[in-house]
Amino acid sequence: MRILPLALAALLIPSVALAQCGGSFSGFVESLKQEALTAGYDRTTVNGFFKGARQDQKVLRADRAQGVFQKPFIDFSRHLISQNRIDRGRSMAQKYDSTFRRIEATYGINRGVLLAFWAFETDYGAFQGDFNTRNALITLAHDCRRPALFRPQIFSALELYKRGNFDPARTTGAWAGEIGMVQMLPQDILDNGVDADGDGHVSLKTSAPDALMSGAKMLSHLGWQPGQPWLQEVTLPRDLDLAQTGIETKLSVRDWQRQGLRAKEGSLASGNMKASLLLPQGHRGPAFLAYPNFDVYFEWNQSFTYVLTAAYFANRLEGASIYNAGKPDQGLSNAQMKQLQQRLQNLGYDVGKVDGILGAKTRAAVQTEQQRLGLPADAWPTPALLKRL
Incomplete structure (x- = not known):
């Protein structure tokens, strides 16, 4: 859409x-x-x-x-x-x-x-x-x-x-x-x-x-850079600073490599290229490095989940293997997500509409609260976070 x-x-x-x-x-x-x-x-x-x-x-x-x-x-x-x-x-x-x-x-x-x-x-x-x-x-x-x-x-x-x-x-x-x-x-x-x-x-x-x-x-x-990558699955080191994950944080590929990120298949892009580390279901789930062309997807559709899925499917059609789903922590039901958004609003965060959708604003607020509460700051809301709030 x-x-x-x-x-x-x-x-x-x-x-x-x-x-x-x-x-x-x-x-x-x-x-x-x-x-x-x-x-x-x-x-x-x-x-x-x-x-x-x-x-x-x-x-x-x-x-x-x-x-x-x-x-x-x-x-x-x-x-x-x-x-x-x-x-x-x-x-x-x-x-x-x-x-x-x-x-x-x-x-x-x-x-x-x-x-x-x-x-x-x-x-x-x-x-x-x-x-x-x-x-x-x-x-x-x-x-x-x-x-x-x-x-x-x-x-x-x-x-x-x-x-x-x-x-x-x-x-x-x-x-x-x-x-x-x-x-x-x-x-x-x-x-x-x-x-x-x-x-x-x-x-x-x-x-x-x-x-x-x-x-x-x-x-x-819309700004697609010819011949450049858009998304790549990666593996994470155990001691990664999770607060640096998310679409808003962009580090050079070289900096990610220094922190221990590795490509699951093939090689990472040029060391000078900026990229964001995306953990759509937290640090125990799939992990992707999103390159500048990935941002163009949001000009096509505003849903993070749709965009990430479309970019990943493009990789599959180009020959990439199935992502490693890992063992993500339990997420929230739609009703729980709405409760979470309402509590975040009560704390002063702008999460947009309370609709049960884990959008960019809700993810950012979740990550900030995870840091404050000493939880893994991977922007993936869990029942434990909801209970703490």
Whole structure:
């Protein structure tokens, strides 16, 4: 799922527009039409795009029911990664070898990276979503939870319609407005759409070359460094300073080596490259070194668990072995995680919404409290930590 960070989305529209949400849905649509006319679109185009627009309650239910992200990394990754997906990914790599070679030559992005997104977003194009894209975007913009994120995408879809590359009545995709095999938002398509098969159209729903090249261009636009690694499994020394782990701490590979980190397979990257040590389920579970390209994944999706799983799956598709799951300490149930977040809030931490999801803010607060209480500061919340708090 391709979701823009809220801070970035807020820059795309004037502040006066951010307040325009809620109220009568028909009145909201009329305000969008007037804004489009003011922006210079002709009335025929505007009326054609908004004709038949309606609120979609299924979109709102989907937006509030993302329970899969509450799973810890091991469960989540095992849920998404199957041998069948690996086999199909390798088959797709062969089938579209010429496209992947072009991607590698043009953008320096390994095929495993695109294959992983392709697999997770739409199961290699098999399930692209059946939500009407225009209605989904208008519904989410009308809903006052995140209007700054979705409202700009309505006008991007309008621009695609003007260019003949969007059918407001028939274009479908994911509930959050993403379209095509690698699920790109309308603005991403405008910025990064590539007609890779040369038929004169950017067809992300029906052309795998178009979808893959467009996804690669978007990753490049977001800052992907050509030919550089993104994630690598490592083994830990027994005396590692766990307080230095986490996505916010970046040390040179040389410094990690001095502390005793070793690659599980192959060699670590260049000694000068910065990297973060990630322990998704604590110091007894899997361990990964995340390189600068890993940060680009968060421009695609904001979920730490999804991002880490996608990056790891890219490694598997490139030939890496299954990670060492270790024996992580017991985690928290959803109800316990909410209790933990509430207690952290009461202590003055900003953990975002109390939703039972172990996100970046909750991890940071957990790590700080673990240090204060003399527990292993690996950012993995346990019943023992909850009891101490």
